[in-house]
Amino acid sequence: MISTQFDYVRAQTLDEALTLLAQNEDAKILAGGHSLIPAMKLRLANPPLLIDIGRIKDLAYIREEGDQIRIGAMTSHYQIEASELLKQICPLLPECAGHIGDVQVRNKGTIGGSVAHSDPGGDWPATVIALNAELVVAGKNGERTIKADDFFVELMTTALEPGEILREIRINKSGERNGQAYVKMHHPASGFAVVGVAANLTLDANGACENASIGITGVSSKAYRASAVEAALNGSALDEHATANAAAHAADGVEINGDLFASEDYRRHLAVVYAKRAINLAASRAR
Amino acid sequence: MTKYVGQRIKRTEDPRLIKGLAHYVDDVRLPDTLHVAFVRSIYAHARIAGIDVTEALKAPGVVAVYTGKDIATKVGPVPCAAALPDLKVPDYRVLATDKALFVGHPIAAVVATDKYLARDAVDLISVDYEELPVVVDVEAAASGGPVIHEKFGNNIAYTLTSGEGDIDAAMNAADHIVKQRMVHQRLAPIAMEGRGVLARYFPGEEELTLWSSTQIPHLMRTQVALMIGLAENKLRVITPEVGGGFGSKLNVYAEEALLSWISIQLGKPVKWIESRRENMQATIHGRAQVGTVEVGCKNDGTITGLRYNVFADLGAYHQLLTPAIPTLTGLMLSGAYRIPAIQMNVTGVFTNKMSTDAYRGAGRPEATYVVERAMDIVAAELKMDPVEVRRKNFPAKSDFPFHVATGLDYDSGDYEAALDKALELSGYAKLREEQTKARAEGRIVGIGMSSYVEICALGPSQAMPAGGWESATVRIEPTGKVTVMTGASPHGQGQETSFAQIAADELGVDLNDVTVIHGDTAIVQYGIGTFGSRATAVGGTAVLIAIQKLKEKAAKIAAHILQRDASSLSFADGRYSLPKGDAPVPDAGTSDPAVPVGEAPAGALPEPQTEGRSTLTIQEIALIAHIAKELPPDTEPGLSATYFFEPKNFTFPFGTHICMVEIDKETGETKFLRYVAVDDCGKVINPLLVDGQIHGGIVQAIGQALYEEVVYDEQGQLVTGELMDYAIPRASQLPWFELDRTETPSPVNPLGVKGVGEAGTIGATPAVVNAIVDALSPYGVKHLDMPARPEAVWKLING
Secondary structure: OOOOOOEEEEOOOHHHHHHHHHHOOOOEEEOOOOOHHHHHHOOOOOOOEEEEOOOOHHHOOEEEEOOEEEEEOOOEHHHHHOOHHHHHHOOHHHHHHOOOOOHHHHHHOEHHHHHHHOOOOOOHHHHHHHOOOEEEEEEOOEEEEEEHHHHEEEOOEEOOOOOOEEEEEEEEOOOOOEEEEEEEEEOOOOOOEEEEEEEEEEEOOOOOEEEEEEEEEOOOOOOEEOHHHHHHHOOOOOOHHHHHHHHOOOOOOOOOOOOOOOOHHHHHHHHHHHHHHHHHHHHHHHO | OOOOOOOOOOOOOHHHHHOOOOOOHHHOOOOOOEEEEEEEOOOOOEEEEEEEOHHHHHOOOEEEEEEHHHHOOOOOOOOOOOOOOOOOOOOOOOOOOOEEOOOOOEEEEEEEOOHHHHHHHHOOOEEEEEEOOOOOOHHHHHOOOOOOOHHHOOOEEEEEEEOOOOHHHHHHOOOEEEEEEEEEEEEOOOOOOOOEEEEEEEOOOOEEEEEEOOOOHHHHHHHHHHHHOOOHHHEEEEOOOOOOOOOOOOOOOHHHHHHHHHHHHHOOOEEEEOOHHHHHHHOOEEEEEEEEEEEEEOOOOOEEEEEEEEEEEEEOOOOOOHHHHHHHHHHOOOOOOOOOEEEEEEEEEEOOOOOEOOOOOOOHHHHHHHHHHHHHHHHHHHOOOHHHHHHHHOOOHHHOOEEOOOOOEEOOOOHHHHHHHHHHHHOHHHHHHHHHHHHHOOOEEEEEEEEEEOOEOOOOHHHOOOOOOEEEEEEEOOOOOEEEEEOOOOOOOOHHHHHHHHHHHHHOOOHHHEEEEOOEOOOOOOOOOOOOOOHHHHHHHHHHHHHHHHHHHHHHHHHHHHOOOHHHOEEEOOEEEOOOOOOOOOOOOOOOOOOOOOOOOOOOOOOOOOOOOOEEEHHHHHHHHHHOOOOOOOOOOOOEEEEEEOOOOOEOOEEEEEEEEEEOOOOOOEEEEEEEEEEEOEOOOOHHHHHHHHHHHHHHHHHHHHHOOOOEOOOOOEOOOOOOOOOOOOHHHOOOOEEEEOOOOOOOOOOOEOOOOOHHHHHHHHHHHHHHHHHHHHHOOOOOOOOOOHHHHHHHHOO
8 A cells, every 4th residue: 555644543542542533633543444544545535644443442342231232333344243142132233244345354344434434335334224223422522322314424424523433333122023134236346235225124913014124325325214115114014015115115315326337227226126135034034 | 107297286386375475576675775656647648748847856755757758769669579461550658758648658757765755756746738539439449530649640550351261152152141249348457466577777787687577577588678778688587476467467568668777777776566556557458359240151050151340449559469469369260160261350449548468368268259159149040059059060070180261270179079078067958957947937047158269379489479489498406406497487377386297207206306497587598488378388398308308318328327228228217227137237236326316414415326226317317417427428417408399380279168147137147057167278287277277267257257347438537447346256256167178189299288278268258148148038138248247137138
């Protein structure tokens, strides 16, 4: 990598990182480096200071706390992918992690880094939306909690204020008759999501959809909640007809990306197809 | 007598590569090295009105900045070795002078004390560009549009017609004529290691050492010496470990000559290591043909003639072999078939893009794709099974040597045997049943095949621009160790292993006693290099014959010591022995050396024991030859031999690949259900290496069929400038390869080998596309162009 010149500090604590960030407005947080470093390589990002929070052990954990699952922002994709606990209580997380990059990327990249980067083809944003996650961010003046729905603002832009660092992801445990799924078309070159759909369904005692939560990435400039799909699913029998009808709304109201690999029309179509597949898979797991 | 040849011996190169102990150009670290970074054109076509280097010269660490005007008269043009009638050859300076003709065209070189400072200073150079109209599309460039090289008046570099037979009569005799336009998209070779150059001038000795990641150290030495005006024997080219080439390093690039010249100017080592972005922009691309094939056939499937009219997208300049690559396409248009009349009309066209040149297969994949797609189109037209159309037109085994209407004589072949083996291995009839069943279930499943033949072992010197032979020197050292020096330049193929296998068997020594040296022009005799699947067939043969020469001398020495006529001695397991029952002279008894060669005490050569011997090892003879006290009269001391092997013909490997794919109806994604390859590359030295070559070749072929394309937009901007955009296949996207072989020896060389480096890339692409077209045939699809991106396939499914 032949980037511009930069300074590098390996923060030992979150407080140290927050202090450094407060003192250096243009500094960037290094949280695995799988998006930032490639951007620096191309000199698209030229931060004068990198604050590496990837070695702060206190920020890498997966634990249950009451009705919640709490995941430290510096937990690697691989740690999530391999977590037996998560496979039991929130299988969407390990399933999503397994779709990210390759083994090397999953070993180094972190959930917090990916969520805070808000890449339009990133996998985690769709998943944290579908799980109705709360994102705990730390700043010099304390912490606040942002709902995943409010976190992703625009292309590579989040609700993080200057000086804030994403610290933890909190997810409410699901109850009975819950099914989750993440399906994705991988871009053949980058491995990012051309379309990625995370579905989190809870059925009622009769097998109808009680609550649907659907996050979609890759389709637009940021991951989004597919509210129209959810509305169509809620109360439905999740039969083939209902699912297809609901999935047809997967790209409603969003501006769709088009590129060499997938035009807008094709991506809209893929969003519908993958939404249907995610819903069907999640429903089958819920039953 | 073979002990090693034919065995699956693991590559002796691998431990150092796996452990990270190998030395690539960037691993060569010399004190006081200066680093070079390039200003490259951001426009595809622009006049360079001015270059301001003032700020860059003031930047920290910057030692010098060179622009095209500074060096236009100092360094000669980038060479083109291709000779074609009336070929227009633009003046390709190592830095652009008045115009930039493609994105990535080097405009200025910054030299600084480290690579970061050099790169920083690049941003301080301002180039005053006056944008000019750009021509990207090859057909648009051929038919008018902006002229890239004004002095030529248009963008046509050459036109050429090739082939034999009366093509018009052949078409008139046909019951059917099928016609199809085909696009062979532009590809990037993507060697894992990009290019890299380190040049070090020794002012006292007036000598230059050039380390370069290349496939052709000797040819480069000649060319760079001419470009910079240095005596050839004052230039030493070293090719350290090379992380793949695929043809992209079968070239002489501007950077190699420029760094050499800069090192002479500054008297210090200068280094440049190519970034991936530079690799995408300014290392040659491959393929890039747009053509239309017409095939005439009888009702029974007999092919009467084939015509291919094609535009070859050459890019802005000629690199070493740019214009010659499409002529290889013309040579292979008969494929594996008897076609009485063949004609290719090629138009080589300049465009505002990087040059095309040899990429794994180099013109032959295009020919094979044309022919193998055409065979399927004929089969569809006649409602015949693609297998039967192929079988109908194969020459028989007894027809070889077989003359084809492109002018070539195929050396040997048994195309039906390979086809039959592939049909059997794949269970072809059963696959068709499965396909019928799958279709009834609404699935989209297709079966594709390709019966390819390729041209390898390039080649006889008469057919090559700068020599088609290869050289070897084999020397047995006083300690019995065998040194093989090959003029070939392996860069991943594993010939340090396979050539050692050849040598160890021929000499009857242990494989570990053999070391293969290559890629240093100061050590190794002149050679041609590694490309065109030639190294083993031509270079391996040179090794074999050099050893045979060496053994003639060894036998004379053995005869002298054993006091018998050389013809009465036998040679086996590395020993010359008396005939059975013949007693040693002067008296029998001690028949083995007291101290085996190689096990002498430290610091001492073993004494050659020559009294009373009934056998002598060739390694002992090497010791005797170096001590030189007991040689026959008029015998030169030492034990080495050099041979330059000139092949009489090319070789023609062949095979049949069959694959089965399933297409996702909703998304257009293609996945493999089966992939079967039966290849015939003649005799096999090391099956493990052959399998590896086939694997890698198929992978790159699948890359072309499904994923890869170098895309320039209408402004000539490179859209696929990184591996984030340019999709090369990953292991997870690939099928299991079921491989088998037939073995038809080549009569062209005594090893009987044909070459295998490009077979997979040549054979597999049409098999994959044929399978996709077969899958989509219920939707009325007769052809689709590569890469078969899901969106394109989805559109075909949905009308």
